[in-house]
Amino acid sequence: MNQFSYFRSHRFRRLLVVSLVLIACVGAFFWYKLFRKVITVYADPVEHFKYGSIGVEAPAGIPYWIWVVLPRIFADKLPGAGGYVALGASWEMGKEMPIGFTKEIVGIPRVGVNCAGCHTTSVRTSPNEAPQFYFGGATSRFQPQGYVRFLFACAHDDRFTSANIMKAILAIYDMPMVDRVLYRYLIIPATKRELLKTEKVDYYWMPERPDWGPGRTDMNPFQREVMRLPDDHVVGSTDVMAIWNERAHENMLHHSDGLNSTLTESVRSAALAAGATKSSIDIPALDRVEAWLRDLPAPKYPFAIDQALAARGQPIFAQQCAACHAFGGARTGTVVSIAEVGTDLNRNKSWPQSSADAFNKWADGYPWAFHHFRSSDGYLSVPLEGVWLRAPYLHNGSVPNMRELLLPPGERSKVFYRGYDVYDQANMGFVSAGPQAELEGFRYDTSVVGNSNQGHSYGSDLSAADKQALMEYLKTL
Amino acid sequence: MAEPLTPIEQTGRSMAARVVVVLVMLVYILGLFLFRRFNPNFPVVYTPIEDHFKYGSIGSEAATGPVADGIPYWIWRVLPDMFPDKLSGNGYASFGFVFEPGQDVPIGFGRRRVYIDRLGMNCAICHTGTVRDTPGSTPRIYLGMPANTFDMQSYLRFLIACVSDSRFTADNVVRAIKARTSLDPLETLVYQQAVYATREVLLERAGQLSFMSSRPDWGPGRVDTFNPYKTVQFNFPMDNDHSVGATDLPSIWNQAPRIGMHLHWDGNNDLLEERDKSAALGAGVTPVTIDLKSIQRVEDWLLDGLQAPKYPYAIDENLAAQGAAVYKSHCGGCHDFGSAYVGKVTPIEEIGTDRGRLDSYTYDFAANMNLLYAGYPWRFTHFRKTNGYANMPLDGVWLRAPYLHNGSVPTLRDLLEDPAARPKTFYRGYDVYDRTKAGFVSDVSQENGRKYFLYDTALPGNGNGGHLYGTQLSPGEKDALVEYMKKL
Numbered sequence: 004m005n006q007f008s009y010f011r012s013h014r015f016r017r018l019l020v021v022s023l024v025l026i027a028c029v030g031a032f033f034w035y036k037l038f039r040k041v042i043t044v045y046a047d048p049v050e051h052f053k054y055g056s057i058g059v060e061a062p063a064g065i066p067y068w069i070w071v072v073l074p075r076i077f078a079d080k081l082p083g084a085g086g087y088v089a090l091g092a093s094w095e096m097g098k099e100m101p102i103g104f105t106k107e108i109v110g111i112p113r114v115g116v117n118c119a120g121c122h123t124t125s126v127r128t129s130p131n132e133a134p135q136f137y138f139g140g141a142t143s144r145f146q147p148q149g150y151v152r153f154l155f156a157c158a159h160d161d162r163f164t165s166a167n168i169m170k171a172i173l174a175i176y177d178m179p180m181v182d183r184v185l186y187r188y189l190i191i192p193a194t195k196r197e198l199l200k201t202e203k204v205d206y207y208w209m210p211e212r213p214d215w216g217p218g219r220t221d222m223n224p225f226q227r228e229v230m231r232l233p234d235d236h237v238v239g240s241t242d243v244m245a246i247w248n249e250r251a252h253e254n255m256l257h258h259s260d261g262l263n264s265t266l267t268e269s270v271r272s273a274a275l276a277a278g279a280t281k282s283s284i285d286i287p288a289l290d291r292v293e294a295w296l297r298d299l300p301a302p303k304y305p306f307a308i309d310q311a312l313a314a315r316g317q318p319i320f321a322q323q324c325a326a327c328h329a330f331g332g333a334r335t336g337t338v339v340s341i342a343e344v345g346t347d348l349n350r351n352k353s354w355p356q357s358s359a360d361a362f363n364k365w366a367d368g369y370p371w372a373f374h375h376f377r378s379s380d381g382y383l384s385v386p387l388e389g390v391w392l393r394a395p396y397l398h399n400g401s402v403p404n405m406r407e408l409l410l411p412p413g414e415r416s417k418v419f420y421r422g423y424d425v426y427d428q429a430n431m432g433f434v435s436a437g438p439q440a441e442l443e444g445f446r447y448d449t450s451v452v453g454n455s456n457q458g459h460s461y462g463s464d465l466s467a468a469d470k471q472a473l474m475e476y477l478k479t480l
Numbered sequence: 481m482a483e484p485l486t487p488i489e490q491t492g493r494s495m496a497a498r499v500v501v502v503l504v505m506l507v508y509i510l511g512l513f514l515f516r517r518f519n520p521n522f523p524v525v526y527t528p529i530e531d532h533f534k535y536g537s538i539g540s541e542a543a544t545g546p547v548a549d550g551i552p553y554w555i556w557r558v559l560p561d562m563f564p565d566k567l568s569g570n571g572y573a574s575f576g577f578v579f580e581p582g583q584d585v586p587i588g589f590g591r592r593r594v595y596i597d598r599l600g601m602n603c604a605i606c607h608t609g610t611v612r613d614t615p616g617s618t619p620r621i622y623l624g625m626p627a628n629t630f631d632m633q634s635y636l637r638f639l640i641a642c643v644s645d646s647r648f649t650a651d652n653v654v655r656a657i658k659a660r661t662s663l664d665p666l667e668t669l670v671y672q673q674a675v676y677a678t679r680e681v682l683l684e685r686a687g688q689l690s691f692m693s694s695r696p697d698w699g700p701g702r703v704d705t706f707n708p709y710k711t712v713q714f715n716f717p718m719d720n721d722h723s724v725g726a727t728d729l730p731s732i733w734n735q736a737p738r739i740g741m742h743l744h745w746d747g748n749n750d751l752l753e754e755r756d757k758s759a760a761l762g763a764g765v766t767p768v769t770i771d772l773k774s775i776q777r778v779e780d781w782l783l784d785g786l787q788a789p790k791y792p793y794a795i796d797e798n799l800a801a802q803g804a805a806v807y808k809s810h811c812g813g814c815h816d817f818g819s820a821y822v823g824k825v826t827p828i829e830e831i832g833t834d835r836g837r838l839d840s841y842t843y844d845f846a847a848n849m850n851l852l853y854a855g856y857p858w859r860f861t862h863f864r865k866t867n868g869y870a871n872m873p874l875d876g877v878w879l880r881a882p883y884l885h886n887g888s889v890p891t892l893r894d895l896l897e898d899p900a901a902r903p904k905t906f907y908r909g910y911d912v913y914d915r916t917k918a919g920f921v922s923d924v925s926q927e928n929g930r931k932y933f934l935y936d937t938a939l940p941g942n943g944n945g946g947h948l949y950g951t952q953l954s955p956g957e958k959d960a961l962v963e964y965m966k967k968l
Contacts, residue, residue, distance in 0.1 A: 077716045085844030086717035097861035099854065100846070131835075133843045133865035175767045176855040300650035442720055477741055 013172025021466050033123045036185055037110035041284075042341055048295040052138060056100075056105045057117045058285035063201070063278035065154065067106055068178070073157050073169040080156045081147065083443070090153060091144030091217045091422060093125045093136050099312045101135065103145070111182065111190065118270075118292055120145055121220065121243045124392050126305075130439050134424055139247035141218060143424045146445075148215045152205060158198035164192040208234045213452055215240050216445035219400055222353045224276040230361050238453035239353030242400030244385075245393050246435045250297040251386065255336025258396040259398035260351045262359065264375045266293060271371055272362070286371055301389030304478040306428050308471050312323030313345070316476025319469050323462050327384035341379035344414075345458030347399050354378055363383050394432030395421055401449055403458035404432025405477060410471045411463040415456045420444030433473050493723070519672070522593040523771065529781045532774070532920050533604050533623060535583075535676060537590030539771035540600030540764035550764065551639070552674045553591065554663075557584070558656035559642045568634075569929045574946035575638070576629030576700050576909055576930075578608055578621055587621070590632075590774075596670055601763040603778055605630065606703065607732045610877065611874050612912045613793075615927065618909060624786045625879045626729035626955075628920060629909050631700040631933065633692065640686040643679040649676040659824030691718040698907030699933035702887055705744070706841050708761065711793050714848050724941025728887030733786040734875050735779070741823025745885035747870030748846065751862040757853065783952045788876025790881065791966040793915050803964025806957050810887045827868040832946030834886050840867065874968045881919030882908060888937050888944035891919025892965055896958040899945040907932040918962050918967040 007044075009015055025201035033191045040061065045051040074086035081089040090093055092101035100106050101133040103120020107113060123155055124140030127133075155164050165187045172178060180188070215221055222239035226232040251265050256262075257269040262265045270293045274284055320329070327334045341348050366372040382398050396402045404427060419435040423444040434440050449456040462473065485493065508853055541550030545841025560571040567574050577586030584592070592598055609628040610619035640646055650672035656664060656721040657671060660753050688711040698704060704725040710716040732940040741757045742748070756779055761771055807877035828835055843865040853859045869885055883889045890906045891914055909932045912923045925932055937944040950961065 068855075071851055075713075078715040078717060084710065084721055085842075086714060086716075086848045088844040088847050092847075094850065096846065096850070096864040098850055099859065131839050131842070132867055133846070173768070177768045178855075211860070 016261065022146050026135070029061065034090070035110070036181070036188075039108065039110055041108035042104075043107060048291060049138060051121070052117075052292055052295060053095075053102045054100060054105055054113060054118045055117060055288055055291075056107045056285055057251045057274045057277070057288050057292070058283040059115030059117065059274070059277055060105060060107045060281040061111040061283045062280045064107070064109060064115045066186070067112035067114055068172045068176065068186065069168060069191065071113040072168060073154070073173075076162060076167060076171050076218060077153070077157045077160060080153055080160070087150075090149045091125075091142065091146045092150075093142075093144065094121070095136065096133070099334055116147075116150075118273065118277070120247075121147060122246050124245075126336075127425045128306075130425055137302045137389075137392055139296060140245050140389065141301070141393075142420050144217050146215070146217045147220055147422070148209070149217070151201075152209075152348075153164055154198050154200040155206070158195045158202070163191075163195050177423055182346070192386040208236075211236070212238050213240060213454065214445070216447055218243055218395075220276075222350070222358075225272065225362070229272075229275045230358070230365050232358060232361055235353075235355075237353040238349045240453040241393065245301070245389055246296050247299040247384075248388050249293075249299075251322070251388075252336065253302040256338060256379075256383055256387075258354075259382055260354055261338040261379045261381075261384075262354050262376055265376070266296070268373050268375050272376075275291050281366060284371075288309060293452075299480075302392060304391045306426070306478075308478050309475050312475040313479050314476075316469075316472035316474070319465065319473045320476050323465070323473070328387045330386050332384075334384050335386055337384060338379040338381045338432050339384050342381075344382055345460070346382060346397055347401065347453060347455035347457070349383060349453040350398055351379065366375045371410045377480055385460070387477065390480050391431060391478050395419075395447075396432070397456065397459060399454060401454055403435035403447075405474050406430040406470070408459070409462045409465065409473070411459055412457045414450075417449050417456075419447050421447050431478065492673070492942050494546045502504070506964070507694050508627060517666075519593045519596040520595060523774070524591040529777065529785065530623060533778055533781065534580075534603075534608065535585070535590060535604075535770065536588045536602060536774055536777070537592040537600060537771060538602045538760055538763065538765055539590040539592075539769040539773050540760070541590065541598035542594045542600075542604065542766075542769035547906065550594065550600045550672065551678055553585075553589055553597040553616075553658045554661065554671065555653055555678055556691065556938065558653065558660060559639070561640050561659070562647060562652065562656050563638075563645060566645075567637055568931055572635075574930060575631050575635040576627075577635075578610055578619075578627075578629070580621070588607075588716065591602050596667075596674060600765075603763065603775075605763065606632065606729050609701075610911045611792075611879070616968065618793075622789050622879060624672075624733040624782065625684050625731050625789070625876070626701055628701045628881075629728075629911050631698070631705050631909065634686075636689065639682055640689075644686065647673070648679060685712070685912060687717045688712050688715075691721075692837070694722075695724050696726065696936075696942060698931070699880070699935055701729055702726045702908075703729065703762075704840070705837075710845055713761065713852065714845075716845070720799045721842075723840035723842075725838040727885050728880075728882060729836045731876055731880050732782055732786070733788050734782075734784065736783040737817045738823065738873065742870040743872075744865070745869055746841055746866050747823075747825040748841055748864055748866055749862045750846070753858065753861050758863075760847075763783050767856060787878060788968075791878050793913070793966075795966055796963050799960050800961040800967055802957075803895050803960035803962065805948075806961045807964050810953070810961070812872075812906070814949075817872045817873050817875075821871050821872060822873055825866045829868075831869050832948065833869060833884055833946065834888065834941060834942070834943035836941030837885055838869065846927040874935055874965065877968050878918055878966050882906075882922070882935075883919070884944065886942060886945060888935070888942055890922035891917035892962045893917035893958065894919070895947065896950045896953065896961065897946070898951045902937070904938065904944075905936050906933055909933050 042056050045055045074081060083089045087101055088407060094101040102123045103116055105115045105117055107115065121142050122139055123142055124137040125134040126137065127146050168191050169187050208223055208227045219240055219242055221241065233382050244259065256264055257266060263269045270289050274289055326332045329335060341351055356378040359378050362376040394404050396408045400421065402408045402415055407415045420440040421435060421444055423434055423440040425434045448454060499856045518966045523873045526532040526536050560567060572586060573579060580585045585599060585609045588601055589599045606625050607623060608626040609623055612619050642685055653675045654668055654671055663671060676913060689708055691707065691711065705727055707723065707725045711718060739752060742750050747757050756775060760775060799907040813819050816822060828838055846863045846865045849860050881891055883892065888896045889902050894902050894917060910921055910924045912921045936942060
């Protein structure tokens with residue numbers, strides 16, 4: 004007998020086999036309960052756009068049951084009544100998730116976000132009614148910043164404990180025992196930890212910058228969260244853009260400063276900013292969205308149009324606007340320099356050539372690597388299909404409605420409210436003043452950095468009658 | 481190989497074995513005893529369906545979550561003994577509960593042992609009413625009719641006032657219980673704990689319902705269906721929500737022909753089962769404690785087992801025959817089973833009745849209702865925001881006074897008057913029937929110590945305008961129409 008005889012014994016081998024099998028079982032259990040992916044496939048492209056995964060759940064998904072109870076436990080951290088609707092989420096009747104929120108299994112059901120959260124427009128004709136939703140538009144209500152801030156605020160709160168969250172969950176759901184143990188000892192503490200880490204690592208730059216408010220986002224997530232570029236302290240607040248009818252935009256630049264020349268790269272990079280990672284991004288899912296966007300028509304103006312008046316507005320449009328804003332216009336879809344258009348320069352400055360260069364190298368080695376990012380000296384002159392639904396106007400959403408956009412810049416509202424989705428037919432935009440708009444909306448102050456409403460004074464010298472006719476025509480686009 | 485045992489060792493082992501056996505038996509017996517005494521989930525079950533409806537449990541007694549309304553039976557029993565100063569009349573009867581002879585709880589309370597016996601509300605609490613022929617008659621109980629005498633809000637306020645009172649201590653409560661029954665030391669201990677648990681649950685509820693104080697009182701036969709729901713289920717802040725959602729309780733008989741109709745006053749759901757599970761939440765169940773089989777029994781019975789009761793008084797058949805024609809031309813199109821507009825929502829601009837209830841049901845709230853019963857196959861999928869009030873079928877309409885969704889018009893005859901001529905104030909909660917106007921006598925302010933509720937149509941949510949249909953008829957036609965409607 005030597006000192007290793009035990010390790011050669013039958014007994015040891017049996018122990019070894021049993022141990023390995025046990026380890027494999029435990030491993031399989033944790034893989035099944037924490038990592039196994041079951042992704043829903045929605046046959047209908049609209050459902051896919053609204054509720055389909057783009058690959059956000061694994062790296063950034065909030066465990067479903069935590070997501071369900073957070074607004075009930077931390078109702079005080081929301082801007083008002085309504086749970087996630089208070090953050091502007093659009094929620095169809097009968098659906099488990101709001102539009103733009105996905106529920107997929109990564110071990111356990113987790114909640115992620117997709118394109119539709121920011122690209123669905125909610126419209127009401129009066130305050131006490133259910134909204135209409137228009138897909139592919141720019142959200143009128145949703146606050147992407149409000150959502151992440153709500154999650155961070157919850158994670159910071161002393162009430163974010165396994166005991167409190169489990170109490171709230173078990174009050175509404177008879178959770179299986181295994182899941183209870185996982186939630187209590189693993190998932191809830193890990194979620195808190197991850198949220199605090201995300202805030203510190205990915206969103207550290209946010210507090211020093213002005214609030215976006217509903218319907219706006221920022222270029223900083225691309226640069227700080229995705230590419231981890233050092234903070235340049237530039238304000239990149241920007242109005243969310245409509246993304247319908249993309250086939251007609253094929254040869255145009257994308258984003259308000261034209262920072263990319265391809266729709267494909269614009270879609271994929273947006274998914275990264277929404278929380279997908281190099282390893283989790285679901286390219287086929289995004290390709291489906293992209294294909295659908297190419298032929299998604301801009302919605303027609305749903306209210307009455309004075310056709311005679313609109314006909315009078317048509318030549319005014321042709322003369323004043325078409326060169327830059329009509330399909331086929333000489334400068335449509337190209338960048339007009341800040342020197343010429345005169346609008347707020349911050350958004351343009353927030354995307355320097357160095358960011359474009361970095362992004363063009365960032366995903367090298369991946370089949371979907373980026374090559375078409377660029378920077379510019381101005382803003383894109385966009386085609387105006389569905390422009391009635393794209394208020395507030397200008398790249399930073401600094402002008403509440405079309406009537407004001409046709410005023411000399413000095414006469415536009417210095418303060419207004421955005422995020423209230425009742426449509427203002429008279430002024431072509433959303434109601435941006437009055438008690439209900441103040442209650443539900445976000446106070447937009449044009450004196451804040453990045454929020455200037457100056458520039459783009461085209462049409463401001465038209466007669467009142469011509470402006471009225473032009474607006475009526477714009478409703479037909 | 482083990483060594484053989486010595487005789488002493490053998491004796492020791494068998495002694496030990498005997499002790500173990502005896503101990504196991506003792507633990508088993510104690511366990512049985514404790515389980516019988518403190519069963520965690522043991523509803524009292526009634527075989528006849530009427531008894532099940534009246535006294536069966538739907539799962540609202542359990543206290544597994546923060547939103548359980550179950551009150552330990554003995555605590556509930558002694559509250560009126562301890563706090564007579566908080567009652568306007570005699571015991572629980574002062575809230576208009578319907579008591580049957582020989583029963584220690586009113587109709588509408590189920591009983592379930594959840595460690596100790598607890599009471600919880602069931603469907604009958606809001607859907608059982610009484611009718612008296614004259615002030616001196618014995619009340620006749622009608623199952624499924626609106627609880628015309630029951631004042632839910634006052635009852636909730638009484639419970640909250642009791643547990644908020646400094647006299648509501650474990651010692652005082654147990655002393656009061658012992659004045660009525662005997663408690664052994666173990667039960668005494670359990671009830672002492674239950675006092676604090678009950679207080680905690682009710683104080684949480686009090687906080688959630690504090691918004692009620694800034695709105696007009698419901699009065700008997702009415703509840704604010706959805707505002708409490710906003711705070712109890714979702715903790716919605718009510719700072720900017722000033723809606724007044726108090727509505728008249730509906731009848732719930734004869735549900736089969738209502739399948740597919742837009743239910744609730746504003747027609748916000750077209751699935752009976754969801755409407756019922758929603759009402760069960762209102763009665764205090766949680767998605768975890770709800771007793772689906774029990775509710776299913778009630779639902780099956782309500783489908784076609786329980787029919788609208790016949791008008792029990794004389795009807796002038798000639799007059800009713802004249803009224804039938806008037807009804808056909810003026811009412812049937814919206815209110816007859818099978819008619820074009822029955823069970824559909826008439827826009828608020830057209831119906832013109834008080835919009836308080838409509839506006840209390842908001843899109844934000846409807847959206848969040850999509851997550852009620854999340855995790856279960858019966859998660860809500862049919863709630864929606866509407867823009868008006870639904871046209872109800874009129875079976876048993878004689879028992880469904882006062883009229884309109886907010887119960888703002890005391891009788892059918894008054895409803896046929898121009899809004900300006902309808903009573904501006906009247907009393908609710910009285911159950912003597914007014915055979916001339918079809919409705920309950922509404923000018924009695926109190927009787928034998930019970931005070932009735934003065935309904936003021938000038939208060940928010942209480943408006944009696946709108947629904948002008950039939951108001952242009954001649955007085956004779958109106959009388960005939962009312963006579964006919966008694967037959968529905």
